[in-house]
Amino acid sequence: MIDSPDITPEELQLAVRNHSLPLEALRYDITPVGLHYLLIHFDIPFVDAKSYELVVGGRVRRPLRLTMEDLRSRPTTTLAVTLECAGNGRARLSPRPMSQPWLTEAVGNAEWTGTSLAPILEEAGLEEDAVDVVFTGLDRGVQGGVDQLYERSLSLADATRPEVLLAYAINGQPLPPQHGFPLRLIVPGWYGMTHVKWLRSITAVDAGFGGYQQATAYHYRANTEIAGEPVTRMLPRALMVPPGVPDFMTRTRFVEPSRVQVEGRAWSGRAPVVRVEFSADGGATWVDAALEEAVSTFAWRRWTCAWDATRAGPHELCARATDAAGNTQPVAQDWNVEGVQNNGVQRVLVVVGATAERQPPADSLA
Numbered sequence: 001m002i003d004s005p006d007i008t009p010e011e012l013q014l015a016v017r018n019h020s021l022p023l024e025a026l027r028y029d030i031t032p033v034g035l036h037y038l039l040i041h042f043d044i045p046f047v048d049a050k051s052y053e054l055v056v057g058g059r060v061r062r063p064l065r066l067t068m069e070d071l072r073s074r075p076t077t078t079l080a081v082t083l084e085c086a087g088n089g090r091a092r093l094s095p096r097p098m099s100q101p102w103l104t105e106a107v108g109n110a111e112w113t114g115t116s117l118a119p120i121l122e123e124a125g126l127e128e129d130a131v132d133v134v135f136t137g138l139d140r141g142v143q144g145g146v147d148q149l150y151e152r153s154l155s156l157a158d159a160t161r162p163e164v165l166l167a168y169a170i171n172g173q174p175l176p177p178q179h180g181f182p183l184r185l186i187v188p189g190w191y192g193m194t195h196v197k198w199l200r201s202i203t204a205v206d207a208g209f210g211g212y213q214q215a216t217a218y219h220y221r222a223n224t225e226i227a228g229e230p231v232t233r234m235l236p237r238a239l240m241v242p243p244g245v246p247d248f249m250t251r252t253r254f255v256e257p258s259r260v261q262v263e264g265r266a267w268s269g270r271a272p273v274v275r276v277e278f279s280a281d282g283g284a285t286w287v288d289a290a291l292e293e294a295v296s297t298f299a300w301r302r303w304t305c306a307w308d309a310t311r312a313g314p315h316e317l318c319a320r321a322t323d324a325a326g327n328t329q330p331v332a333q334d335w336n337v338e339g340v341q342n343n344g345v346q347r348v349l350v351v352v353g354a355t356a357e358r359q360p361p362a363d364s365l366a
């Protein structure tokens, strides 16, 4: 299933800390909290909500210190937002970039509740020379040889968009520790790294932010000679719920000869998804899937497609999304240094045949 299969103990260590969405959970409009993917670079910080304060400072006229009570007393917004890790699909590249070895399932669609960021920046009063807003987490570690707090920035224009939230709840519950308790940033449409968890401070700065996670990491580059392009909004992607039942070890699917209703989800952070196509022959021929309304402006759309699974034998199923800006998914994935923005089409191997004919692989012991 993976072109360069020798997963290292270091990758395995990351993989067991950070789980993906089981693809069958694409059936839920809103992903149940425990099924939403997770990505934590360092350790999950232990935070006492009673003494917690968010510090808003830097190039502002009125620095603020906000308790959770202050934040909860502000106007509330709830928004369904599809989050996807920028490294989704990385483990399918060859050679495999060394980092969290995602296959294609680093996604989730939760309902985030919080308060809008723009009015807080307005209250703090940005100075004329402020150009970027830096979001700093409470979690600290070393990456690329750099000792750091996890931090990312946004331009003023991006930070003050109305949909940008400081969120303290997910699916109606307080944030669990792993999703950023007590407060995180939500930037609808952007890849996961932007949504800083365990927010400790928000700082307006008068020059482009040069922090590791901003200026060094999260760049799309074909080789190490170039700086590349910063990773920002999500490219379109469609995923399907693998039909039938899986083989325990290989995850190959078994389907009884029948007419199968294939279903899945599609999203893009660049423009609304306008088309999803389905292929039952490894991408040689495509048919249009039916699209349902998006769960929200910033959330995935459900799609369905009928598949005549009557010819016995193996079939490779694929799905491909296209957005209103004309972005689509490549059938063959290009390689890049960090293994980010890989939106190559999903491939699901399905064997059609009667149950009695299925030969379990000899080594599939539970």
Ligand SMILES: Nc1nc2c(c(=O)[nH]1)N[C@H]1C(S)=C(S)[C@@H](COP(=O)(O)O)O[C@H]1N2
Pocket: 036, 037, 038, 039, 040, 041, 042, 083, 084, 085, 086, 108, 136, 137, 138, 139, 150, 178, 179, 180, 191, 192, 193, 194, 195, 196, 197, 198
């Ligand atoms: N403080 C902090 N925020 C963070 C991270 C982190 O390691 N530390 N990981 C980022 C990355 S890379 C992703 S993909 C998302 C994952 O959010 P989730 O775990 O809630 O799904 O959080 C982002 N926010």
Ligand SMILES: [Mo]
Pocket: 039, 084, 085, 086, 087, 192, 193
């Ligand atoms: Mo990520």
